[in-house]
Amino acid sequence: MSTSSPRLDHIVISVADQLDESLARYRQLGFQLTPRGHHSLGSSNHLAIFGTDYLELLGYEPKNADRAAERWGPELNAIGLSGLAFKTDNADALYRDLAARGVKLDGDEAKAFFRPVELPDGSEREARFRTVRIDPAGIDNGRIFFCQHLDPDLVWRSEWQTHANGATGISQFVIAAKDPAKSVALLARSFGDAVVSDIEGGKRVTASETEIDFLTPEAVQARFGDTVVVDENGKDRKVALVIRTRSLADAARAFQDGGITGVQQIGERLVVPASVAYGVALAFEQEEAGV
Numbered sequence: 001m002s003t004s005s006p007r008l009d010h011i012v013i014s015v016a017d018q019l020d021e022s023l024a025r026y027r028q029l030g031f032q033l034t035p036r037g038h039h040s041l042g043s044s045n046h047l048a049i050f051g052t053d054y055l056e057l058l059g060y061e062p063k064n065a066d067r068a069a070e071r072w073g074p075e076l077n078a079i080g081l082s083g084l085a086f087k088t089d090n091a092d093a094l095y096r097d098l099a100a101r102g103v104k105l106d107g108d109e110a111k112a113f114f115r116p117v118e119l120p121d122g123s124e125r126e127a128r129f130r131t132v133r134i135d136p137a138g139i140d141n142g143r144i145f146f147c148q149h150l151d152p153d154l155v156w157r158s159e160w161q162t163h164a165n166g167a168t169g170i171s172q173f174v175i176a177a178k179d180p181a182k183s184v185a186l187l188a189r190s191f192g193d194a195v196v197s198d199i200e201g202g203k204r205v206t207a208s209e210t211e212i213d214f215l216t217p218e219a220v221q222a223r224f225g226d227t228v229v230v231d232e233n234g235k236d237r238k239v240a241l242v243i244r245t246r247s248l249a250d251a252a253r254a255f256q257d258g259g260i261t262g263v264q265q266i267g268e269r270l271v272v273p274a275s276v277a278y279g280v281a282l283a284f285e286q287e288e289a290g291v
Contacts, residue, residue, distance in 0.1 A: 006191050007205035009147045009174060011241065012083025014075065015278055019044055021280050022057045029272065029282070030165025033057070037115040037127075041074075042067030045115075047287025050161040050169040053210065055241075057278075058083070075142060080229075080279025081238040082142030084173055086207065091130035091148040093230045103190050104135035110148075117154045123136040127154040138186060140236035164257070165243075166250035170288055172211045172242035174223075176230040177202065180214035185235050187212065225266055227273035227281040238281045239274070240281040 015022040023033055023046050028224040032049040042064040048055040060068040060076065069076050082191025088094045088279050091110035098105060111133070114126040133145040149155060177183035180202035187205045188196045197204050205212040215223070226241055233238040245251045251270055255263050265272045272282040 005186040006195055006205065006212075007087040008010075008170060008173070008207045008210040008212075009085045010047075010054045010056050010083075010141070011085040011147075011170060012056045012058050012085065012140070013080065013278055013280055014071070014080060014082040015057050016077045016079055016080045017059060017065070018246050019046070019057065019059040019061065022046075023081065025276070026057060026276065028259060028260055029220055029277065030163055030251065031055070031167065032149045032160060032163050035118065036162055037117065038064075039115045040113045042070070043230070045215030047160070048163065048167065049156060049231075051161065052156075052208075054155070055170070056157065058081070066112065071169055072272070075136075078142070080239065080274070081173075083141070083240070085131075085147045086145075086146045088132065088146040088148045091132050091146065093134045094148075098134075098190060099188055100130065103186070104138055106135050108241070108283055120159075120209050125151065125154060127151045134190070141231070141238055142234075144186070145279060163254075164253040165284065166245035167243050167245045167284075169244045170210050170241055171244045171285060172213055172283075173238070174213045174220060174240040175217060175236055176217045176220045176228070176236045176239045177236045178216065180216060183212045223266070224271060224281050225264060227264060227266075227271045227283075229279065238280070240283060242269070242285055243281045244287040244288060245284045246283060248286050282286070 033046040033048055041241055043058055043060050046057045095110050112130050112132045114128045116124050117127045118124050128150040130148040131145050184196055184203040195205050201214035222230055228239045262273050262276055269283040269285045274281045
């Protein structure tokens with residue numbers, strides 16, 4: 001099985017035990033969030049669903065803290081951009097392929113879990129997933145993994161895909177890295193060198209409609225100013241997202257209606273600082289006409 005065509009599935013923003021607070025804040029930012037889901041692993045989430053990808057607020061309810069900690073470990077209580085998930089159509093075959101490429105993986109097989117989803121008629125089904133996780137020992141901050149959706153119709157539902165801020169998808173995922181060439185090597189090994197290109201200030205992995213940028217801290221701050229927080233110890237840190245919107249005017253209006261302050265215009269983007277958006281800078285850019 002080839003892994004040479006990366007496609008973004010979703011990103012994860014860890015919110016620890018602040019599910020209620022983060023839900024309220026991201027609604028203020030103009031996102032429509034799904035009802036709270038509860039994983040069989042003890043964690044809980046809310047999703048902002050776009051066209052082919054989504055944003056996940058991942059945390060836990062206090063009553064499930066111990067069970068969730070068994071699965072997520074220390075990262076459970078981290079706040080900020082923590083997870084980068086790519087799509088796979090066959091998690092088991094992918095596991096074998098990555099292992100053959102010399103990629104160190106977490107565990108000895110793909111993992112399975114689920115969460116119940118309530119349907120419009122009041123009935124309930126289980127949304128089932130199989131994931132392959134790269135060994136976290138080789139990643140400074142958070143997780144990089146692959147997700148197979150066995151029931152995608154329960155996730156990408158049309159009634160969840162309209163957002164007051166006009167969001168339609170994730171354009172860029174930005175990692176501050178002291179040595180971008182070294183940091184991008186893990187994804188190059190997973191997908192092949194062909195997906196990696198040089199950009200000003202770092203390296204880029206192109207994942208279909210999304211760019212995964214590994215940038216020096218200086219390059220990150222040149223793009224995002226003081227809206228980001230980089231790791232002062234020199235470790236890699238996932239710091240920012242660029243969100244496509246149908247209308248920057250709609251995004252600005254949503255922020256105003258939600259009482260969001262501190263938004264900066266940097267170039268042609270509106271940037272919500274990390275201090276407002278649970279540890280991740282959110283830059284909104286106008287999507288190209290006809291997209």
